[in-house]
Amino acid sequence: MNAVKTIFRNPPLLTFVLVALVWLVASFTLRGFGAYGHLRYLLELAAVIGIAAAGQTLVILMGGIDLSVGAVITVTAILLPLISPAWDPTGLVGIALALSIATGIGVLNGAGAAYLRVPPIIMTLAMATFLQGLLVIVAGGSAVTVSNPAVILLGQSRPLGVPSGVLLWLAVSAVVLILIHRMPIGARFLAIGANPLAARLSGVSLPRNTLILYALSGFFAGLAGILVLGMNRQGYVGIGDPYLLTSIAAVVLGGTSILGGRGTYAGTIPGAILLVTTTALITVVNASPGWRSIMFGTLILALLLVSGREARR
Amino acid sequence: MSAVSSSGWLYGAIQRRRNRGLGGLYLVVAAFLILYAVLFPGILSVGGFSKFTQNWFPLALVTMAQALLMLNGGITLAIGPLVSLGAVIAATTMDGMFGVPGGILAVALTGLAIGTVIGAIVAHLRLPAIIVTLAGSFIITGVALILLPRPGGFIPDWLSNTLAGHTPVAFLLLVVVLLLWKAFLATPLGLGIYAAGDNPVGAFRSGVPVERAKIAAFALSGLLTALAGLFVAAQTGSGDPVIGAPFTLNSIAAAVLGGVGFLGGKGTMRGAICGSLLLSVMINVMFFLGFPPVAQYVAQGLIIVGAVAVPELLKSWRARR
Numbered sequence: 144m145n146a147v148k149t150i151f152r153n154p155p156l157l158t159f160v161l162v163a164l165v166w167l168v169a170s171f172t173l174r175g176f177g178a179y180g181h182l183r184y185l186l187e188l189a190a191v192i193g194i195a196a197a198g199q200t201l202v203i204l205m206g207g208i209d210l211s212v213g214a215v216i217t218v219t220a221i222l223l224p225l226i227s228p229a230w231d232p233t234g235l236v237g238i239a240l241a242l243s244i245a246t247g248i249g250v251l252n253g254a255g256a257a258y259l260r261v262p263p264i265i266m267t268l269a270m271a272t273f274l275q276g277l278l279v280i281v282a283g284g285s286a287v288t289v290s291n292p293a294v295i296l297l298g299q300s301r302p303l304g305v306p307s308g309v310l311l312w313l314a315v316s317a318v319v320l321i322l323i324h325r326m327p328i329g330a331r332f333l334a335i336g337a338n339p340l341a342a343r344l345s346g347v348s349l350p351r352n353t354l355i356l357y358a359l360s361g362f363f364a365g366l367a368g369i370l371v372l373g374m375n376r377q378g379y380v381g382i383g384d385p386y387l388l389t390s391i392a393a394v395v396l397g398g399t400s401i402l403g404g405r406g407t408y409a410g411t412i413p414g415a416i417l418l419v420t421t422t423a424l425i426t427v428v429n430a431s432p433g434w435r436s437i438m439f440g441t442l443i444l445a446l447l448l449v450s451g452r453e454a455r456r
Numbered sequence: 457m458s459a460v461s462s463s464g465w466l467y468g469a470i471q472r473r474r475n476r477g478l479g480g481l482y483l484v485v486a487a488f489l490i491l492y493a494v495l496f497p498g499i500l501s502v503g504g505f506s507k508f509t510q511n512w513f514p515l516a517l518v519t520m521a522q523a524l525l526m527l528n529g530g531i532t533l534a535i536g537p538l539v540s541l542g543a544v545i546a547a548t549t550m551d552g553m554f555g556v557p558g559g560i561l562a563v564a565l566t567g568l569a570i571g572t573v574i575g576a577i578v579a580h581l582r583l584p585a586i587i588v589t590l591a592g593s594f595i596i597t598g599v600a601l602i603l604l605p606r607p608g609g610f611i612p613d614w615l616s617n618t619l620a621g622h623t624p625v626a627f628l629l630l631v632v633v634l635l636l637w638k639a640f641l642a643t644p645l646g647l648g649i650y651a652a653g654d655n656p657v658g659a660f661r662s663g664v665p666v667e668r669a670k671i672a673a674f675a676l677s678g679l680l681t682a683l684a685g686l687f688v689a690a691q692t693g694s695g696d697p698v699i700g701a702p703f704t705l706n707s708i709a710a711a712v713l714g715g716v717g718f719l720g721g722k723g724t725m726r727g728a729i730c731g732s733l734l735l736s737v738m739i740n741v742m743f744f745l746g747f748p749p750v751a752q753y754v755a756q757g758l759i760i761v762g763a764v765a766v767p768e769l770l771k772s773w774r775a776r777r
Contacts, residue, residue: 259765276753433601440594
């Protein structure tokens with residue numbers, strides 16, 4: 144009894160138990176679900192959401208929100224093949240350029256939120272609209288195929304049988320967890336999220352940390368965009384759209400408060416896996432796009448009811 | 457006697473605080489309207505005025521729907537899909553047994569029902585509104601896609617001609633909606649929506665049923681949004697399961713342009729309406745100047761950020777002096 148209570152008081156653990164339950168039940172009832180290859184594929188998909196949600200977790204912890212994640216992923220996935228220089232055989236220069244563009248977009252978001260005092264939800268939504276238009280003007284709206292060797296390696300290779308996307312996710316997870324829980328700057332983010340006024344009066348610079356956070360969010364979204372591009376080998380307008388809702392949902396499913404100040408990336412990790420599993424289960428049921436959309440929304444709501452509830456005020 | 461005068465003083469002070477900054481907004485809107493009339497004198501004729509208000513009307517309705525929730529301390533990201541669903545239901549029910557009245561009733565009831573359900577989930581299950589409406593938008597999009605997989609359906613010609621013809625019916629409807637809103641604000645529940653947004657604990661202690669006010673806000677917001685969808689269907693003469701998509705951002709943008717804050721209780725409905733008028737004029741100008749739709753996205757993103765940032769910068773500049 145006590146153990147059950149502990150689980151319900153610890154959202155990351157609860158989400159993790161939920162994932163384990165769903166995987167167990169699905170493995171026994173659906174043929175092929177529990178195969179190693181399939182589970183590995185699910186983790187690979189979850190890696191994209193998890194990396195995009197890393198930035199989202201940080202921003203939400205500070206009490207903001209980033210609605211431009213999907214647009215940044217699309218921008219990176221489309222621009223990277225276009226800007227990778229031909230003289231560079233490794234493709235790392237292209238990756239560096241794309242990541243700096245993504246980070247730059249994040250910095251602009253942060254500057255708007257910090258210096259122009261535009262509410263983050265408006266700033267990032269407007270940024271997404273802006274990028275959507277800009278992309279069609281720049282790239283012409285057609286799909287681009289990637290030939291950058293480093294990106295393809297990242298998306299396709301499996302050292303020791305583990306997809307490199309998952310390895311990248313592990314690295315990102317370690318960095319983000321250390322950043323939030325073991326470094327002074329993480330404590331500052333949480334302080335701003337819990338009470339901006341108290342944080343400012345304690346000497347935490349709001350504009351500086353806002354800039355850093357949105358830059359990080361842009362960077363991680365860019366990283367997710369590169370991974371998606373490597374896995375798909377093609378970038379097109381709209382490739383990043385599904386990751387906007389899923390990145391927010393993964394954060395909330397992991398027990399992080401959407402109001403900020405309370406939560407951890409350790410919950411977002413199982414949250415991302417849970418979302419991918421849900422989507423995979425929906426795909427198994429052969430349904431029209433309309434029904435799939437309904438099931439996705441309903442399942443997210445149901446999952447939220449289990450693990451995403453705000454504490455009683 | 458003294459109680460009356462002190463409450464009158466309090467009321468005046470609160471009204472002054474709420475209307476702060478609106479004067480500037482009125483000036484900007486007036487300036488834009490004059491500029492528009494100079495550029496396109498057609499707006500001064502009855503037909504031009506009708507067309508202009510018809511483009512504005514659905515945006516005004518969804519802005520009211522969004523502002524209503526933001527004043528109550530919530531937000532909805534399901535505006536676009538609900539506009540689409542309203543349009544789809546209108547286009548699929550009007551050739552049925554009950555004709556146009558049945559179609560209008562079906563749209564209104566759907567909007568009310570969806571709003572009530574979302575409101576009940578947010579209020580009673582204590583989930584954040586932003587994520588509930590985001591998940592809800594997927595469900596609503598799915599329903600619209602099932603009802604009408606591709607654009608089509610049927611809207612009687614006379615309805616299209618009445619609502620979106622050469623007479624300012626849309627403008628009169630907007631006036632009626634605004635009068636109804638004023639009347640609703642005079643009821644305890646209407647005032648409760650504001651009160652619960654400004655200070656939920658204080659409102660609760662003063663006897664406002666905070667949770668019921670929240671559900672009412674979501675239900676009304678759903679009703680207004682679905683009716684906007686009905687109008688869009690009449691305007692285009694058919695239903696389209698994705699036609700509402702731009703309305704989500706535009707409704708938030710218009711409300712914020714009009715000075716409505718995100719945390720509840722801050723702002724006024726007349727400000728929001730002015731904001732929607734301003735945005736509508738901007739969109740119209742871009743359209744008439746021959747901007748491609750894609751460039752409109754770019755310009756819209758810039759305008760929204762600018763419109764929110766400039767007053768803030770002016771305020772902090774004034775405070776520093």
